[in-house]
Amino acid sequence: MIERDQLKDLVPHGYAEEDERKLDTRDVNYKQRKKGLVTMSQIKWSDSMSVNNAVLDAQHKEWIAIYNRMDNILLHGELGQLDNAVIDAFKAMQEYASYHFRQEEEYMEEIGYPDRVMHKRMHTDFDDQLYNYSKEIRRGDLVLGTEVMSILKNWLLNHIMREDQQYCVFLTQKEADA
Numbered sequence: 001m002i003e004r005d006q007l008k009d010l011v012p013h014g015y016a017e018e019d020e021r022k023l024d025t026r027d028v029n030y031k032q033r034k035k036g037l038v039t040m041s042q043i044k045w046s047d048s049m050s051v052n053n054a055v056l057d058a059q060h061k062e063w064i065a066i067y068n069r070m071d072n073i074l075l076h077g078e079l080g081q082l083d084n085a086v087i088d089a090f091k092a093m094q095e096y097a098s099y100h101f102r103q104e105e106e107y108m109e110e111i112g113y114p115d116r117v118m119h120k121r122m123h124t125d126f127d128d129q130l131y132n133y134s135k136e137i138r139r140g141d142l143v144l145g146t147e148v149m150s151i152l153k154n155w156l157l158n159h160i161m162r163e164d165q166q167y168c169v170f171l172t173q174k175e176a177d178a
C-alpha cells in the first residue's frame with residue numbers, strides 16, 4: 001500500500017523551477033526548450049507501485065518507459081525531426097495504454113473486482129483524452145510540452161498508485177477471507 005508521503009515524492013512538483021535550473025543557456029536549442037517544448041521529469045518505478053501481479057507490473061513498467069522515452073525525445077531530440085518523433089512517441093503511448101487497459105480490464109473481470117465498471121470508465125476517458133491530444137498534435141494545434149507531459153505524468157502516477165491499488169487490495173482481502 002502507498003503512504004501519502006511516498007506519493008508526494010513521485011508526483012511532480014516544482015516543474016518550472018526544475019526546468020529552469022537544468023536548462024543550459026549555451027544550448028543552441030535553449031530558446032525552443034525555454035518555450036516549454038520539453039520537460040525534464042522522468043518517472044521512476046518503485047516497488048510501492050506494484051499491484052502484486054507480474055504481468056500487469058511489467059506492463060506498467062513498459063508504459064512508464066514509453067512515457068520516459070517521450071520525455072527524452074522532447075529533451076534531446078533534433079528540433080528538425082522533433083515533430084515526427086513526437087507524433088510516433090505519442091502514438092506508442094496511445095497504443096500501449098489501450099492494449100494495457102484491455103488486459104487490466106480482463107484481469108478485473110477474472111478476479112471479480114466489484115468496481116470494475118467505474119475503473120473501466122476511467123480507462124475509456126483517458127483513452128479519449130489521448131486520442132484528442134494526438135489529433136491536436138498532428139494538426140499542429142497542440143504542442144507537446146511541459147503542460148501536457150505533466151498531465152500525463154500525474155494521470156499515470158495517480159492511476160497506478162491509487163486506482164489500480166484498489167483491485168490489488170480487493171484481491172488480497174478476498175484471498176485472506178477465503
Ligand SMILES: [Fe+2]
Binds near residue numbers: 119159163164
Ligand atoms: Fe487501471
